[in-house]
Amino acid sequence: MELAMAVQAESAVGPFVEREARIVLEGPVGALELIASAPGQGGLSAEPLVAVVCHPHPLHGGTMDNKVVTTLARTYRDLGVPCVRFNFRGVGASEGVFDNAVGEVEDLMAVVDWVASCYPSAKILLAGFSFGSSVAAQASHRLADKLQHLVLVAPPVERYRYDLDGCFAAPVAVVMGENDELVDVEGVFTWVEALKSEVSLLKYPQATHFFHGALTEVKRDLTDLLVRTLS
Secondary structure (H helix, E strand, O other), X not given: OHHHHHHHHHOOOHHHHOOOEEEEEEEOOEEEEEEEEXXXXXXXXXXXXXXXXXXXXXXXXXXXXXXXXXXXXXXXXXXXXXXEEEOOOOOOOOOOOOOOOOHHHHHHHHHHHHHHHHOOOOEEEEEEEOHHHHHHHHHHOOOHHHEEEXXXXXXXXXXXXXXXXXXXXXXXXXXXXXXXXXXXXXHHHHHHHHOOOOEEEEEEOOOOOOOOOOHHHHHHHHHHHHHHHHO
């Protein structure tokens, strides 16, 4: 763990030296607004890692300041991993208009490219909540061996694209509230069982779609899972 802490501490660069730095990046259709978070004092891996987190549906109030998104970002940061969360096109100060999880994948890839320019040797950790989980999943197939792990929170697998023939390029964690009122819960469980890739399922019997009252537990469990999987 001491080696991992040293690697992560040495990897803090540019906008990632502050607890939170607001950045405007040139994206595929104009400005993309993002927040870069410096790594905390933990250490997750003996090689450099950087995380990118995607927010829920832009047309239903989803932004990078959503509580699930900020919980994911804090999870990575507290493990010593620099992290970015950002607004998709048409949200906040990000330019453009909603593109139904097509253009949003290009937004994510632009952010990943920028992150890679900051950390050329780092592996990528992707995470997304609801709509954002599909964006993260679709982008994951374009990262090949750069992708180290993927977290999908409340994935609406009945509405958007996710796996390629049951496979992902890295281990996957699926986080699901069993009282989710917006996603087909049993459909998600059936999909997880059919996946051919390494997948972990975290289930919360009382949690709804937005995990009200359950985010502390989600953070704790996801932290434990990431440590087991990546350290």
